[in-house]
Amino acid sequence: MTANEIKIKSGTSVKDILGKIVRNQLFIPLVALLLLILFNLVTDPGFFKIALESNSDGNMVLSGNLITMIDYASELVILAIGMTLVTSASGGQDISVGATIAIAGSTVLRIVKTQSPDISGAKFAGIIIVSFLLCVVVSALFGAFNGALVAFFKIQPMVATLILFTAGRSIAAWINNNDNISITDKRFSYFGNFIPGISVPTPVFITILCLVIIAIVLKVTNLRLYSQSVGINASSSRLNGINPKVIKLLTFVILGICVAVCGFIKVSRTSSITYSVIANNIEMDAILAVALGGNNLGGGKFNLSASVLGAYVIQFLTTTLYKFKEIDSSSISAYKAVVVILLIIISSPFVRRWIDDMKNKREAAKKDLAMAAASADEALNNIESETGKESV
Numbered sequence: 001m002t003a004n005e006i007k008i009k010s011g012t013s014v015k016d017i018l019g020k021i022v023r024n025q026l027f028i029p030l031v032a033l034l035l036l037i038l039f040n041l042v043t044d045p046g047f048f049k050i051a052l053e054s055n056s057d058g059n060m061v062l063s064g065n066l067i068t069m070i071d072y073a074s075e076l077v078i079l080a081i082g083m084t085l086v087t088s089a090s091g092g093q094d095i096s097v098g099a100t101i102a103i104a105g106s107t108v109l110r111i112v113k114t115q116s117p118d119i120s121g122a123k124f125a126g127i128i129i130v131s132f133l134l135c136v137v138v139s140a141l142f143g144a145f146n147g148a149l150v151a152f153f154k155i156q157p158m159v160a161t162l163i164l165f166t167a168g169r170s171i172a173a174w175i176n177n178n179d180n181i182s183i184t185d186k187r188f189s190y191f192g193n194f195i196p197g198i199s200v201p202t203p204v205f206i207t208i209l210c211l212v213i214i215a216i217v218l219k220v221t222n223l224r225l226y227s228q229s230v231g232i233n234a235s236s237s238r239l240n241g242i243n244p245k246v247i248k249l250l251t252f253v254i255l256g257i258c259v260a261v262c263g264f265i266k267v268s269r270t271s272s273i274t275y276s277v278i279a280n281n282i283e284m285d286a287i288l289a290v291a292l293g294g295n296n297l298g299g300g301k302f303n304l305s306a307s308v309l310g311a312y313v314i315q316f317l318t319t320t321l322y323k324f325k326e327i328d329s330s331s332i333s334a335y336k337a338v339v340v341i342l343l344i345i346i347s348s349p350f351v352r353r354w355i356d357d358m359k360n361k362r363e364a365a366k367k368d369l370a371m372a373a374a375s376a377d378e379a380l381n382n383i384e385s386e387t388g389k390e391s392v
Helices: 003-023 027-043 065-072 074-090 097-112 121-151 157-175 186-191 202-220 223-232 234-239 244-270 282-292 304-323 329-347 349-391
Strands: 051-054 060-063
Touching (some): 003 027, 003 349, 027 282, 060 065, 065 074, 065 202, 065 304, 074 223, 074 244, 074 282, 074 304, 097 121, 097 244, 097 282, 121 157, 121 244, 186 244, 202 244, 202 304, 234 244, 282 304, 282 329
């Protein structure tokens, strides 16, 4: 092999590796995350400072923008898990998750509010477990309601979930007779803040647990395969023995369970609830996280890791925007929307296909040019050969 051939092969190999990296579904969210890191390093070198400080309860906890971002991204990451599965199987999104979080949180407070703050630890633990399990059941039932409308009545997911999106917060207020509930027992706030003696926010551990559970479920069951099959072609999956209705219903139930966990964390953070404000617009962020991860919002194949990374990018962007005092808090959603839309467009399957098509066209043009050059060289050689013969 000549030196030129080795050089060409080496160049092609590097080009192929770079091409694979760029085409990877995690590339865009990773680049977005890197850009946010660089931007914050330039504008505020102390942005990533982490300190061990005493909180309002006198406990030593980790504090800093990075800890805040990871902490408050917990609910969004958990929602992104369920939203990714729903999107894959149904080809649509659930816009009622914010309202259902209000229902789940209100259910928890309904049980916990009647208890005295001086009850024993064992009894309090039992109350928390019961309230959480009931919260899961209620949220799963509402998820099943949405799933039934989509799977059995063939209503578009956004239209089907519009019912709870509209009525959910009223249902949450009705559960507690529209009372403003406030829990005075500090033990209740441990699940949304810090457990004494542990410096890392509790929601971070809950998020890790949820990610581990869904990873195990996808590993030991056929949920990933079935969801993708139904999302790609429901009729074909039915011919292969998969029940599309059951799979769609199941994904909505799983999303309902994710909503229950988020609702529990939300009310534990503040030990209270404001029905019209809690988890406001979180459904939009959850959908954006799925889209930013490069997943097809029309259903089919999905990458859960990309959705999780997308959720952290969105929360990172939110934390960055809140840092600037020049930006009014009411305008942050507009700034965030512009940035996220650009990222989603770049990471969308359509744009990726367009980039691949343009690349293929360029490669085809180069091949045609090389073939034309080779033909010209061959013709020139033939002419020179014939000229040489004539001269002889």
